[in-house]
Amino acid sequence: MVTRIAVLGATGYTALELLKLLRRHPEVEIVALTSRQESRPHISEVHSELRGALDLHLEPLDVEMLVGKVDVAFSCLPHAASAECVKPLVDNGVKVVDFSADYRLNNVAVYEQWYGVTHPDPDRIGKVPYGLPELFREQITGSSLIANPGCYPTSAILPLAPLVKHGIIESTGIIIDSKSGVTGAGRNPKLPFHYPECNESIKAYGVGTHRHAPEISQFVTMSGEENAEVIFTPHLVPMNRGILSTCYLQPSKGSTVADAIDVLHTTYKDEPFIRVTSNPPETRAVRHTNFVDLHVAQSGDRLVVLSCIDNLIKGASGAAVQNFNLMCGYEETTALL
């Protein structure tokens, strides 16, 4: 019996990647796509890539209609709007992978401060597994709601959390300098993402103020310790996809590059999607894949951790499918290798 799928907010780049991945999944049927567009366009009018591949029209979001009709919903809705739908869906037995930030932070006040809205479903906060299977597989397996991680946080937490946990690095003074392709900014046309404005140029943005900072801070320290102290700077790079995070870390007394590499190797030795590389990684090597490439080097008295992902796959839709597989009891790598 196939699992019936809905994708909410299907006009963006993460939805497109999700649909392309799900088409390869032998156990699913995509039965509903939603958007706010009243014209109910065919999906191929929105994503020409899907012409001939998926025969569905976008329809307005209708929670009641979805309940009963679908088993799992992937929500690509914006924050707050997402939780407003997720709540009734989960309450009525629909499993959800939520791409928004609504269920990631474990503190309602912190969420409301950074996102500037009242949380529509505060009771679930702190109880929803964070969708990094490499760190939280047990909680994710069989769960009915997953907070799919942010793209930057994924690139930073996967290498840093084990290093903090095993005492290789200090959890203070962590500097994360991240570089992202432009799909990370979404598909809504705005001047900063107009082709001639961002082509042949690089810039930092949201210096000291980006909403992924508290998410990184919370999950770099996982087990009851205080949140890590993180300086996070995202940059916009003239390419479609990919994130490279360059992390500058204070080694704990006596820790070496070799120690750091050991911890990463040991922690991730059975992980199908994590590769510890012997050369500085390039985003090219993970493009269109669910892989994470990690590397550690020394620079002066710091450890430098380099981490590459595809922001739309492991940073969004690939992770979502990986979580979906765990929620529904499928082989974790289905549709992802």
Place this chain on the structure above:
Amino acid sequence: MVTRIAVLGATGYTALELLKLLRRHPEVEIVALTSRQESRPHISEVHSELRGALDLHLEPLDVEMLVGKVDVAFSCLPHAASAECVKPLVDNGVKVVDFSADYRLNNVAVYEQWYGVTHPDPDRIGKVPYGLPELFREQITGSSLIANPGCYPTSAILPLAPLVKHGIIESTGIIIDSKSGVTGAGRNPKLPFHYPECNESIKAYGVGTHRHAPEISQFVTMSGEENAEVIFTPHLVPMNRGILSTCYLQPSKGSTVADAIDVLHTTYKDEPFIRVTSNPPETRAVRHTNFVDLHVAQSGDRLVVLSCIDNLIKGASGAAVQNFNLMCGYEETTALL
């Protein structure tokens, strides 16, 4: 005594390039910039490139204010809106270089059919020099209004008009396959020009319907003959600037590549901005310059003419400065080499 300049519609890419060129012109002073924005932003808030280089605020367009205050206006306004301003400016003694299509076509009906508007200044139609100095220098010199050519037409007319005039090629069955960088689409953010939509992709657009077709058709045959019969297809290429036009031409009885090259060499031997090249040209070589690179090759029974310009310089603002120099009696190459 310097020439006092206004730039109308100063927020786009052609205006930015124009301002960068004019800053190098020793005989001009930029005294007014206009836009529809009510907030009257400083020009450096709109074009960060001009920070520290030009200290003016954008102000709403006020024709009366401009008369008396400026000697020459460059109009980067959209078609129809442009002629509405140009008319009173020229009537009141302000010289104008008009970037719009309003005074290019010599037939009001053709204009109104292709542009879908009533022409605001029909009496001047057919009397305004077309701003290709290499072909119409005499008419441009000292004139008070110039129709600055379209970018695609510039790339096509410069090589083709002399070949038609000297009987090297037929004026029928001309096929022009043009490729342009994205600045050609303007600075208004829209989905087709959103970075991830046009990066790493190429497409044709306006097949059989682009407004530059009648302009090319009219000026490829210059001296009383019927308009040329032109098939024109523009393409959008993932780069900021540059146009390459690949033109497929029927040689007149017996004409050879050598004949065509001879005509181009002879016609343009004293032109400071035209280069006939011995290898197929690349837009890279004319980037940020007012040069036109031309090349002729044989392919089967056709002559293939290749033509490269920078769409924002020779295709717009460089040509405008060249025309301005001729209108005002300055050395034609001032600020352009």
Place this chain on the structure above:
Amino acid sequence: MVTRIAVLGATGYTALELLKLLRRHPEVEIVALTSRQESRPHISEVHSELRGALDLHLEPLDVEMLVGKVDVAFSCLPHAASAECVKPLVDNGVKVVDFSADYRLNNVAVYEQWYGVTHPDPDRIGKVPYGLPELFREQITGSSLIANPGCYPTSAILPLAPLVKHGIIESTGIIIDSKSGVTGAGRNPKLPFHYPECNESIKAYGVGTHRHAPEISQFVTMSGEENAEVIFTPHLVPMNRGILSTCYLQPSKGSTVADAIDVLHTTYKDEPFIRVTSNPPETRAVRHTNFVDLHVAQSGDRLVVLSCIDNLIKGASGAAVQNFNLMCGYEETTALL
């Protein structure tokens, strides 16, 4: 029982794409990779994308060793070098998909003229199916050697051959203006493909002299007629992958756009990889897929056919897998959707 595969000349871009596709094929095992490099590097040292995905070393090509060890070889070797290996492999029962041009043309003299070498296996010339399943499925099915088509020819032949066959267009005066991403030039570093040389620039190359011209010419007319008369101009576009061909065609007496679209729809109605689109296609929509997007428009008295493929997939490795599936009796779309 799985099919054992070798990839000859595994260091280039087509080999990389082939390996990525074959990894998804449930019925194959990749058992050998060859290259001229004596150091026998691990494949992941050459293609970092394959780290953790394929555990093989490159080894020098040894035909005897391959016979018996593999069932099918994909040859990504250069022309002439390829036929030299293909001959003994096929003679000894190994099936081959040949990416080179060696078996595409049906005339040894034409081959030797365009490629400037003596053909190493002239007896097979004219007897090897050309690997466009949409046109030659019957011959390909069960065959032991396939001439995998060139990338430009694929983009041109698929739309044009049916239009010629059904008398919609003339087979003379065909103009094909093609635009390709830079992977089409291979992976060998040379100045024209050095990043700053081809980024932000477009150029034509091989005007009137490109080796794909006779291949297009031969297969646009398929059934005994004389070869078509084709003017072909390739261009280098600053993007990694994708080909757009803009074809200018003389309609046969009375033929319309609607007639052309009808023929394409009818010819390809059951084809899994061909899509006739209602808007001008973009290479973006076929990127990383085996799809071909086709469109017809009118421009003046010409029909303009637009055709998009991914040069590395439908233009090379995807087609190869499609042919492989037919040769070996697998479902034609396996590993391709």
Place this chain on the structure above:
Amino acid sequence: MVTRIAVLGATGYTALELLKLLRRHPEVEIVALTSRQESRPHISEVHSELRGALDLHLEPLDVEMLVGKVDVAFSCLPHAASAECVKPLVDNGVKVVDFSADYRLNNVAVYEQWYGVTHPDPDRIGKVPYGLPELFREQITGSSLIANPGCYPTSAILPLAPLVKHGIIESTGIIIDSKSGVTGAGRNPKLPFHYPECNESIKAYGVGTHRHAPEISQFVTMSGEENAEVIFTPHLVPMNRGILSTCYLQPSKGSTVADAIDVLHTTYKDEPFIRVTSNPPETRAVRHTNFVDLHVAQSGDRLVVLSCIDNLIKGASGAAVQNFNLMCGYEETTALL
């Protein structure tokens, strides 16, 4: 009387930019270009941009020939090779701007350790002004030899040196995360800079080992203090030109963003090429200019300094012309605004 110029090693990108700038300089005549190529190609065969603009052939380097024939030489030769020519040129009265690293470091041993060669002219080490006019104008003026700074060092030293000097930041624990366009890697074709390899990808390189680190370290502290302790990581970004350096700094007790901005404003208030910006700068805004855009922000307990230059202009050839102007008594901004 014009100044006669030679450019040594004229085939690379810095030489091309230099020649383009010098063409606008009213007081110079370019009289000699050298390269190792024996074929003595015309400069336009090497740099098609210069077709019609500069009529010189490349000739083998001959120091004796240059002495007497030229007043000033710009050396774009590689390290060590450069000092070997610079020594006899300066000894014989030719002024030199040296683009190589040969005269930048003030310690022969440090030079020889990082560059792995014996210094050909050790006696001059420590006596040659470092070509950042904003910091060393007095020493540069009238000097006969200038060590033109590295591109990354320029981007880092200009903002950081004044902040250290005025006690705003600590000179230890400085982290500089730099991002550069691909022209920074030179014009020699190699696989890592082959278009499809670096397009659509970002990577770090030389982590902890890049030769610009000691140069930055030396000049961030200018006045007798110990060298600064700098962690420097360069990255390769898919664009032609531009450097963005993101610097993470420990504020000295009590220092604020406002203090840092004050120091930059005060230090650079009369500088024609330095702009302190109120928003995070983009490399786009300094592209093709000699400007440096600087910005300071707070992130956690760190000051984050952002610095943008064009690596080929202020990072190389623009700085060289600026230094040349000071050496020869011309207005400092000639040919640069």
